Amino acid sequence: MGTDTLTLTGWALAALAVLLAWPAPVLLSHARWPRRSPAAAMILWQAIGLAGGLSMIGSMLTWGLAPLGDNILSALERLVRIVFFNAPVDGLGFWHVFALSAAALLGAHLVFTLVLTYLRIRRQRSRHRELLLLLSSPAAEPGTVVISHSAPVAYCLPGGARSVTVLSDGLLELLKPEELKAVLTHENTHLLQRHHLLLWAFAAWKSALPWLPTSKLAQRSVNELIEMLADDAALRVVEEPVLIRSIALVGAGTEKEFHHTELANVELAEPASPEDSSERITTARLDRLIHPRPPLSTLGRSAVLALSLLLLAAPTALLLVPAL
Template sequence: MFWASYLLAALAVLLAWPVPVLLSKARWTARAPMAALILWQAIALAGGLSMIGAMLTWGLEPLGENLLAGLRGLAGLLVGRPAGPATDHGLDPVHVFALSAALLLTVHLVFTLLLTYLRIRRQRNRHRDLLNLLSSPSAHSPATLVISHPAPVAYCLPGGEGPVTVLSEGLLELLSPEELDAVLTHERAHLAQRHDLLLLAFAAWRTALPWLPTSQLAQRAVSELTEMLADDAALGSARRETLIRAIAVVASGGRDAGAAALPPAGPAAGLPGAAEAEAASTAHRLRRLLTPQPALAAGGQSLVVLGAALLLSVPTVLLIAPGLAG
């Protein structure tokens, strides 16, 4: 596993900095948002697996030729039954440190994901309780609540007693029926495609590794791509001009417009620069709709998905393949 640990470390560095930076600047992602989302998820998963795997394989190197053999050797060492000659002298402090670091990083990532889930769930429950007091059901749209607020506000709230779309009276006064339908379709696409789970995972990644600049890049890129997917869903039933006007009206109010009455409920709520990132995302979405580009060819999208699968397979193979002890 000697060479495997170095290869995993190199892959972790590539996926932690240059690869996400290049992807965040790529222009093709707006033409294939679903494929780009798959690639971002593969980068995050492969990056985390490579970071943990590099330390794990380095620590287990004296105990076996691959991860499984090393873990068996470690188990035998812990219970006082060495699995072979390599375990006769135990582990030196350097390898113990590597194993400890791998364990701590794994626990940190899992614990942060759990805490992020609990925090967002608590925020949404509190938000839903306030909505029950401050909103009324829409007379024309099912699973839609209306809050009494003059600013144009539209968002979706998953979970709880059931997913709902929230609109403000100010928005209803400004939008035509066609524009309102476009907004509702957009928000319901978020709920149907469960974008909240994807955003939660990347919010947890940013919280767990705030010192990693690419965790912020990834969260912003994924948030923008989910908005583009919802826009594409709305274009299935609305004219492009109608959707553009609706987005512009909603953007003029912003999500913070309802902050005086309701707490933020999204995964990015409270993060530094969230308002600026949302403004930039809206500008990119409007530019994409105003100057539409053809979707990336099916062959190109298939190559992206294949690349994502290969990216995930590399650390997996390096972890379990024998003969890499060097």
């Protein structure tokens, strides 16, 4: 009976993993409503990622443990006795060992990639910060520096207390005071809301599972959503036409000119693929502002949050309830 229960749990988790690996992210990436409420969409993307990873590992784990006990806890207890105390391996076949090994390897791979991505990004940002010390000068605004370049450049470099917003001479000459205010608010919002942590997590996810549709679509969508979240913050301090002009002016020059400078050879954040280009994101941001639509209703946002909680609860319940 226990074997049947764990086997059925494994199949249920596998079905959920497949759902969250392909149809769900494809549908969400093509939906229009995330632009109306980017914060709710961001939560849903995180839920899809966490639930999908837990379902993949959980399905292989339960398949492998099926012959070892009546539930997850008893099966894990027996597995520990087998591994560390040479207990008998009755009923544990080749495919069960394979499933257990795959679950362990996948879990270790995800954690290792997360740590490796963090170290790589930290190293890149450290080098970038050293270059800024040599090539920039302080700006009038606190926590802001200016680099000498004709292209309109604006970005933020996270680093806790050492976080800094970087502007170029070309940007300062091109933008009016209100437009500059919009740009600074946008960049400071990235730092205040810790958007770099989201980028780190989704970049690691894509590095770990580059073949998975979820990881590619999620990173592309999250890159776009965090820009829209920062735009919403800017709209609270400037008028919409001002923000539109600032986005258009900055986007027109950054992609074509800045990437030839020595400073730009250091990755500003997480590496982006062609479909994650600044040009594509700029176009989406402008389209959202030029053709505004009302945000989701309270009921709509509540439904998205409820769905996110359900996605996280489903694999957890499938793993834990049979053990009770």
